[in-house]
Amino acid sequence: MVVRKPRLGPDDWTAAALTAIGEQGLTGVAVEPLSTRLGTTKGSFYWHFANRDALLEAALSSWDETYTDAILRTVDAEPGPVARLRALFVAVTASERAPVEVHLHAAADHPAVAPAMRRAVARRTAYIAAQLTALGFDQAEADRRALFAYATYLGHIQLVVRIPEAVPTGAALEAYLDTVLAAVLGTQDQTGTGASSSAAAAGRASDSSANSASSNRSSLSP
Amino acid sequence: MVVRKPRLGPDDWTAAALTAIGEQGLTGVAVEPLSTRLGTTKGSFYWHFANRDALLEAALSSWDETYTDAILRTVDAEPGPVARLRALFVAVTASERAPVEVHLHAAADHPAVAPAMRRAVARRTAYIAAQLTALGFDQAEADRRALFAYATYLGHIQLVVRIPEAVPTGAALEAYLDTVLAAVLGTQDQTGTGASSSAAAAGRASDSSANSASSNRSSLSP
DNA sequence: GTCTCTCCATACGGTTCCGTATGGAGGTGA
DNA sequence: TCACCTCCATACGGAACCGTATGGAGAGAC
Numbered sequence: 001m002v003v004r005k006p007r008l009g010p011d012d013w014t015a016a017a018l019t020a021i022g023e024q025g026l027t028g029v030a031v032e033p034l035s036t037r038l039g040t041t042k043g044s045f046y047w048h049f050a051n052r053d054a055l056l057e058a059a060l061s062s063w064d065e066t067y068t069d070a071i072l073r074t075v076d077a078e079p080g081p082v083a084r085l086r087a088l089f090v091a092v093t094a095s096e097r098a099p100v101e102v103h104l105h106a107a108a109d110h111p112a113v114a115p116a117m118r119r120a121v122a123r124r125t126a127y128i129a130a131q132l133t134a135l136g137f138d139q140a141e142a143d144r145r146a147l148f149a150y151a152t153y154l155g156h157i158q159l160v161v162r163i164p165e166a167v168p169t170g171a172a173l174e175a176y177l178d179t180v181l182a183a184v185l186g187t188q189d190q191t192g193t194g195a196s197s198s199a200a201a202a203g204r205a206s207d208s209s210a211n212s213a214s215s216n217r218s219s220l221s222p
Numbered sequence: 223m224v225v226r227k228p229r230l231g232p233d234d235w236t237a238a239a240l241t242a243i244g245e246q247g248l249t250g251v252a253v254e255p256l257s258t259r260l261g262t263t264k265g266s267f268y269w270h271f272a273n274r275d276a277l278l279e280a281a282l283s284s285w286d287e288t289y290t291d292a293i294l295r296t297v298d299a300e301p302g303p304v305a306r307l308r309a310l311f312v313a314v315t316a317s318e319r320a321p322v323e324v325h326l327h328a329a330a331d332h333p334a335v336a337p338a339m340r341r342a343v344a345r346r347t348a349y350i351a352a353q354l355t356a357l358g359f360d361q362a363e364a365d366r367r368a369l370f371a372y373a374t375y376l377g378h379i380q381l382v383v384r385i386p387e388a389v390p391t392g393a394a395l396e397a398y399l400d401t402v403l404a405a406v407l408g409t410q411d412q413t414g415t416g417a418s419s420s421a422a423a424a425g426r427a428s429d430s431s432a433n434s435a436s437s438n439r440s441s442l443s444p
Numbered sequence: 445g446t447c448t449c450t451c452c453a454t455a456c457g458g459t460t461c462c463g464t465a466t467g468g469a470g471g472t473g474a
Numbered sequence: 475t476c477a478c479c480t481c482c483a484t485a486c487g488g489a490a491c492c493g494t495a496t497g498g499a500g501a502g503a504c
Binding site: 255441 | 488492493494
Binding site: 094104152159167175176184 | 247256284292327328330331337340343346347366367370371372374375376377378380381384385388389390394396398401402405407408
């Protein structure tokens with residue numbers, strides 16, 4: 001019986017490239033190894049793509065959609081800022097997304113990767129900051145805390161991928177997430193920035209009653 | 223006039239390797255490029271080292287001493303836990319150490335790098351946790367917060383190196399550091415872990431009066 | 445001076461990848 | 475059926491490395 005050899009399209013290559021990034025980082029995006037893996041040859045690849053960089057661009061574009069757009073859409077359906085932030089934290093930590101994220105951030109010196117990372121960081125921190133301003137923090141404090149949260153996220157997934165034994169699991173991870181979320185939302189009585197403690201307290205108080213405007217949905221495109 | 227050609231020793235190669243790691247990561251540790259850079263040839267290298275991995279090991283060993291031992295010794299001379307933590311934060315963020323740290327963490331999947339990173343993470347988080355227990359936090363809470371702090375550090379230096387425009391500078395960086403330090407030291411009234419708020423308050427109160435034992439110096443080797 | 449040991453230069457083969465050239469195999473429309 | 479168009483296989487040249495082999499150049503011991 002002859003094995004059916006389904007013909008490949010560009011999407012097959014970009015998907016394989018993203019998988020390879022998750023496993024080996026940018027060096028995994030190599031034409032000849034990917035060819036072997038897909039059971040085909042370089043001839044196929046260079047029919048669909050001009051060169052390796054073109055494949056990388058396509059993979060990064062796909063990453064944009066899957067790893068930022070999609071998740072922010074999902075999280076934004078939650079009923080309030082605190083619920084959105086919590087859902088975001090849970091979604092991005094407990095998953096198989098981490099390896100791709102870590103490897104891509106680690107390759108941000110590559111000229112094709114750098115702009116993609118800049119876009120992602122800007123959009124993600126802006127989204128977090130928007131939730132925080134909705135809770136009453138002024139813009140500067142919201143930006144500061146959003147960056148703080150994002151840095152913690154970055155370090156966390158890095159530890160998960162590189163030194164997994166250093167990161168707690170199960171209930172301990174839950175407690176850890178509570179610690180982080182409380183730190184991001186919590187009041188701060190040391191600096192004189194004037195983040196209203198009432199807003200922070202309201203944020204901690206409940207997940208379902210912290211809407212600040214008429215819409216139940218925050219803006220997604222800053 | 224003839225240019226003096228000083229003969230090289232192993233240390234010259236390891237220093238060059240560390241510099242290359244800071245600039246290009248592990249791929250910078252390549253024999254032929256390093257040879258060109260040092261104005262010599264491969265023949266010199268393979269006299270001093272068995273192979274590329276041997277050079278990498280030597281560079282990692284040097285990194286251990288410079289980037290963990292030395293800095294913890296310096297910081298530990300500060301008068302109290304809070305001062306130590308603050309000095310640690312300042313030392314590790316505002317410096318040229320970041321690129322090497324980031325590139326090495328990014329290469330923690332390499333079999334030679336992985337154990338070095340595990341050692342470093344373990345020692346550093348243990349040191350932070352020791353300061354926190356000295357402030358009255360119980361071990362579990364101290365471990366949690368130490369990991370939290372280390373994750374934030376990791377993410378921060380990564381942003382500094384990869385997306386520098388996302389990170390504040392000058393006074394804004396100071397405020398940002400205050401935010402982080404307050405989050406690590408601050409009280410936390412949400413989970414029921416029982417970290418005594420008085421200890422946290424004492425930690426916030428002053429830098430010079432928080433010694434918990436007779437010695438002015440905390441233990442360095444957990 | 446010359447012996448010897450340390451250190452380096454040069455040349456070579458091997459591996460892994462990129463990109464090109466070129467010749468088909470197999471389906472599709474007229 | 476037959477020309478054509480899409481897709482893939484194979485072969486080749488080149489670049490950037492790693493590691494080995496071997497022949498010196500220089501400096502100190504005597």
